[in-house]
Amino acid sequence: MSDVTRTIFLDGGDEQLELQQYRLVVTDGENTDAEALCDSAVATIGSAPSNDLVLDDAAVSRVHVAIDVDDQGYRLVDRDSKNGVFVKGLRVREIYLKDKTEFTLGSTTIRFELTDEKKEVHFSGRDRYGDLLGKSRQMREVFAMLERVAPTDATVLIEGESGTGKELAAEAIHNNSNRSDGPLVVLDCSAIPSDLIESELFGHVKGAFTGATGSRKGAFEAARGGTLFLDELGEMSTELQPKLLRALEKCQIKPVGSNRTIDTDVRIIAATNRNLHQEVKEGNFREDLFYRFAVIRIQLPPLRDRPEDIPLLVEHFLKLANEKTGRDDVDVAYKTMEKLKRHRWPGNVRELKNFVDRAVLLTQGDNIETKFLSPDAPSTASADEALDETTVPLVDAALEENIPFKDAKNRLVEQFEKEYWSRLLERTAGNVSKAARIAGVHRKSVEYILKKLDLTRKDLGVD
Secondary structure, eight states: OTTTOEEEEOGGGOEEEEEEEEEEEEEESTTTTOEEEEOSSEEEEESSTTSSEEOOOTTSOTTOEEEEEETTEEEEEEOSOSSOEEETTEEESEEEEOTTOEEEETTEEEEEEEEEEEEEEEEOSOSEETTEEOOSHHHHHHHHHHHHHTTSOOOEEEEOOTTSOHHHHHHHHHHTSTTTTSOEEEEETTSSOTTTHHHHHHOBOTTSSTTOOSOBOOHHHHTTTSEEEEETGGGSOTTTHHHHHHHHHHTEEOOBTOOOOEEOOOEEEEEESSOHHHHHHTTSSOHHHHHHHTTEEEEOOOGGGOGGGHHHHHHHHHHHHHHHHTOOOOEEOHHHHHHHHHSOOTTHHHHHHHHHHHHHHHOSSSEEOGGGSOTTSOOOSOHHHHOOTTHHHHHHHHHHTTOOHHHHHHHHHHHHHHHHHHHHHHHTTTOHHHHHHHHTSOHHHHHHHHHHHTOOTTTTTOO
16 A cells, blocks of 8 residues: 555654545444545544544444554554454454455444545654644644644634643644734633623623623733634534624624624634534534634544653653652652553543642652542553442352353443443433533434433433
8 A cells, every 4th residue: 555655754853644535434333324534644433522433333432443544554453442343254453454445343334435635644753832742643743733823824723622732732823823922812611601701702891781880802802913712612602603703704893782893803713622513413513603613623632542642741740740849759660651551541631740740749759650540530450459349249140140251241331331321311410412421422322322221211310
């Protein structure tokens, strides 16, 4: 497949990859006919909304597989999925794909198709951009994009899970732009009540509403000459979205309660931990507004997808923590580092930093240890250490009844699923959409799971 991709080393250590775009098409399963067009060095498939191809399949892991493009071709890699990846009936750990190759995840079959389009993917030669760190190909691709986008006035949409560094990316873009001498105004769309966010964005005049005792500038005016960063854009109400669209298209705003329009002079950067393209399909986000924001889309990868960056990040956070505590002797042992690289890090880089800070404060020795991981974090302990009062009786019963391993495992998984979804839906008062967002899966997936587990609203104690 040497005719498909080519690697060129450029001045300054930058790398360029010419790849043929490819399409992933679901040919069998719950999402038949769904497809994704991919043109980046790494694409992922799974049930989590952050994937390039999202599947509503209960047997598919959150991030089931990745397609990693290198100078040899398109490498399909199993990301330690629960149920594996199969090509022509054979389970594979990794395999290079050819055009029209089909592979199966859970009950879903996907066809890999090369297109006629080619794209150059650039990788920065640096391992840092602003306060973002990483030497992985995913992060170096992000850095290369940031380097090219920052000097322009293009609108940027930064996507990624919570804790991946979206605000740091926005700050880096602003600080390396021709607006760096102007203000960077941050507006968190999820932290402002829906009845006040219009005023926060556009400002208001005296008497515009109860409590408006004077006129006030909004974020658009406050950011004049600089950058406006709209964090958690996906949380913005559908009622406000058309007003924001008009402001972006006309470069004008109208304060609440005023008939006067004001010209704007801001660069817009937005961020979201939701899959806005999926939100558009589900009717939760305007399609025209999505495309207005998605002039440039930058996807920040979760930490679990780039374990090779963990040593660099730990070293950086250790240095900061040592300086903060007045110590210079705390380090990390090789064995501990390997455990950290295997940890799932649901809170991403933010969680890793918090762990290092906590470990440096609490350790009595010269090395941090994984025992200082948050008690709420998924354990990196062995299977024996992970057994608790719920699983032990089930294992004992399975052994006494001579139940085969596979059947015993399925029984245990089913019990966990019932307990997990029962408690989660109890917390959300039966709101399936909210439960799906918390769990990081699609609503259809939740409905499928509830049906499979035969859980009804009555069972969940919901009226």
